[in-house]
Amino acid sequence: MSTTAIFGSYVLSRRDGAQEVLRDHWVVLEGKKIAAVTRDRPAASEVFDRPGRFVLPGLINMHNHCFSEAVARTHTEDGNGRRNNQSIVYTVLLPLTKRGADMLSPAERLAIARLGILQLLKGGATTVMEPFRNTIPEMFDAAEEMGIRFYGAPYLFSTSDAKAGPDGVVRYAGDDGQADMNTWNALYQRWSGRGDGRIGLAMSPHATDTCGPDLLKACAARARELDVPITTHVAQSAAEVATIGSRYGGRTPAEYLDWLGLLAPDLLAAHCIASSDSDLKLMAARGATVLNCPRVFARSGVTAAFSRFAAHGVRTVVATDGYNMDLLGELNAASMISKIASARAEVASAPELIESVTATTASLLKRPDLGVIVPGATADLTVVDLTHPHLQPLFDPRRGLVALANRANVDQVVVDGRVLIDAGQYVHRDETAITSAATAAIGKIWDLPEAQAAFNG
Numbered sequence: 511m512s513t514t515a516i517f518g519s520y521v522l523s524r525r526d527g528a529q530e531v532l533r534d535h536w537v538v539l540e541g542k543k544i545a546a547v548t549r550d551r552p553a554a555s556e557v558f559d560r561p562g563r564f565v566l567p568g569l570i571n572m573h574n575h576c577f578s579e580a581v582a583r584t585h586t587e588d589g590n591g592r593r594n595n596q597s598i599v600y601t602v603l604l605p606l607t608k609r610g611a612d613m614l615s616p617a618e619r620l621a622i623a624r625l626g627i628l629q630l631l632k633g634g635a636t637t638v639m640e641p642f643r644n645t646i647p648e649m650f651d652a653a654e655e656m657g658i659r660f661y662g663a664p665y666l667f668s669t670s671d672a673k674a675g676p677d678g679v680v681r682y683a684g685d686d687g688q689a690d691m692n693t694w695n696a697l698y699q700r701w702s703g704r705g706d707g708r709i710g711l712a713m714s715p716h717a718t719d720t721c722g723p724d725l726l727k728a729c730a731a732r733a734r735e736l737d738v739p740i741t742t743h744v745a746q747s748a749a750e751v752a753t754i755g756s757r758y759g760g761r762t763p764a765e766y767l768d769w770l771g772l773l774a775p776d777l778l779a780a781h782c783i784a785s786s787d788s789d790l791k792l793m794a795a796r797g798a799t800v801l802n803c804p805r806v807f808a809r810s811g812v813t814a815a816f817s818r819f820a821a822h823g824v825r826t827v828v829a830t831d832g833y834n835m836d837l838l839g840e841l842n843a844a845s846m847i848s849k850i851a852s853a854r855a856e857v858a859s860a861p862e863l864i865e866s867v868t869a870t871t872a873s874l875l876k877r878p879d880l881g882v883i884v885p886g887a888t889a890d891l892t893v894v895d896l897t898h899p900h901l902q903p904l905f906d907p908r909r910g911l912v913a914l915a916n917r918a919n920v921d922q923v924v925v926d927g928r929v930l931i932d933a934g935q936y937v938h939r940d941e942t943a944i945t946s947a948a949t950a951a952i953g954k955i956w957d958l959p960e961a962q963a964a965f966n967g
Contacts, residue, residue: 514539514927515554516893518565520907522864523547523883529861531907537565539889542926546885556929562897563921564907566864567881568636568659568890569837570871572829573741573780573801576626577619577646578603579832580952581610585965587809597747598810602964608671610955611645618951623652625948628936629835631658633917636890636925637871637880639663639741639778639829641714644693654705657930657938659890661875663714663741664697666690666729668722687725691732698736708926710738712778717743718763719753726770734776739875741778741801742767745785764789773798778874780831783807783814787822794823799874803831805843816866817848817857827866827874836917837867838894845912860912893922895934 516539521532538546538554546552551559582602585591591602611619623646630638637659642649644664653660667686698711713733715721721729721742733740745751745763754763764785767773775797782800785793793800800819807814819826828844830837841863848858872881879888894911896904898919904910923931930936936944955961 511541512556512927513545513552513554514556514558514889514924514929515552516558516563516565516891516922516924517560518563518893519561519896520564521547521883522564522566522868522908524869529865529908537883537891539924539927542889544883544885544887544889547883558922560895560921562895564894564896564911565883566892566894566911567868567872567883567887568923568925569634569867569892570637570875570881571630571633571635571835571837571867572639572778572827572871572874573803574626574630574638574640574830574835575603575642575832576630576640576649576835577611577622577642578607579806579835580622580626580948581606581955581961585956589810591965592810597749599746605671606955606958606961606964607643608645609958609960610952611643613958614951614954616648618954619646620648620651621944621947621951623649624656624939624944626832626835627652627656627658628941628944631656631923631931631936632920632934633830633834633836633838634892634894634920634923635835635837636892636923637661637875639712639739641665641712641716641741644690644697647697650697650701650704650709654709656936657705657708657925657928659708659880659925660705661710661712661739662697662701663712664690664694665714665716666694666725667716667720668725669720687722687728691725691728695732706926712739712741714740715742717746717750718766719750723770726767726772730770730772737876739778740772740776741780742772743781744779745782745789746780748784751784762786762789764792768792768796780829781807781814782819783812790819790822790824797825799825799827801829802826802844803829803833803840804847805840806831806833808843808847809833813847813851815848815851815858816844816863817852817854820858820862821852825870827871828863838911838919839916841867841912842914842916860906860908863912864908889924889927891922891924892920893924894919895921
């Protein structure tokens with residue numbers, strides 16, 4: 511069995527269920543497992559002896575969109591593409607990803623998927639939960655071939671063609687629920703357990719305002735039958751809250767999910783920025799989790815503060831939503847935005863935020879072998895180079911990681927004992943070729959007349 515030894519000037523281990531930072535230790539991998547954490551230099555087939563590294567459990571990104579954010583990238587900043595200051599979900603993301611997925615070839619969709627996975631890995635993630643349109647099954651292919659741990663979450667819609675008109679009002683048509691469930695089941699049969707167990711699925715009804723009661727209940731029943739995670743978008747905007755209230759007797763999105771039996775410990779609720787305080791108290795009481803993606807909302811002037819959700823007792827984890835895909839940068843944003851929003855420096859502390867992308871997220875996946883560096887755990891690691899000038903002098907590596915580091919400091923990413931990123935570069939494929947192929951494919955979407963109208967409207 512192959513062995514790998516990685517030296518850490520700092521190693522984030524655990525003692526009695528809490529984080530413990532070890533100084534000057536080796537993490538020894540045998541095959542897909544962590545064999546030892548030791549002070550003594552081990553004998554190993556491959557040795558990485560680079561002082562100044564912080565060896566972390568593999569970071570887990572629980573909410574990301576490779577394809578849709580590629581479509582929006584550098585088009586939607588500075589308020590561009592927003593009609594009547596409304597969300598870009600229905601003016602840009604949903605219509606253009608639907609059109610793009612339909613018009614591009616499988617090879618072009620795969621190219622975009624590869625670029626997304628590359629960005630996730632270079633951003634420090636070893637595991638991702640990725641919701642996407644079920645017409646982009648190539649996300650699974652890219653994840654399998656590139657080595658990331660992947661929870662694919664193909665969307666299910668009651669209406670897949672929700673669009674915002676020139677007045678900003680979202681209109682709905684169609685009923686795709688059963689067809690989407692059939693597709694999800696087929697993808698589950700094909701992909702669950704592939705990649706030597708790295709590939710799994712999550713049940714992903716798109717959002718409260720695009721999924722009716724029957725579909726949501728069917729999704730929950732099927733997910734619980736298979737014991738897979740359930741994730742959906744909740745209270746992404748005031749317009750969504752108004753839509754749900756008008757349809758379902760004044761209920762909020764959280765109350766709507768609670769009415770249907772989905773607001774439970776197995777629900778991973780993305781964003782929740784338009785949730786009321788009483789909604790958050792209800793979510794905390796039911797044990798649901800908020801997937802907090804602060805930067806994607808910050809670009810539109812909206813505060814999505816980790817500290818607000820956590821203060822209400824809601825289990826909260828940090829994810830990227832596809833925007834930038836730099837998980838270290840996202841932790842920094844979660845910290846800064848929380849401190850500003852609450853006017854309290856001590857909220858969203860570095861240990862708390864690191865926990866939210868390691869041990870806490872591993873527990874949500876029911877994977878106690880992930881998110882920790884202890885003998886017997888799965889060998890998923892994120893190694894950060896703390897020797898850069900902007901990280902020196904360094905007293906506390908966790909504070910340095912959250913306050914000062916970013917994706918440029920990611921030195922290694924290891925999944926199942928296999929080194930995928932080394933010295934900041936993907937080692938199994940040409941990064942330039944991946945980037946150019948995906949850029950060309952996305953360019954075809956940008957050239958569409960409806961894309962020009964969406965971006966410039």
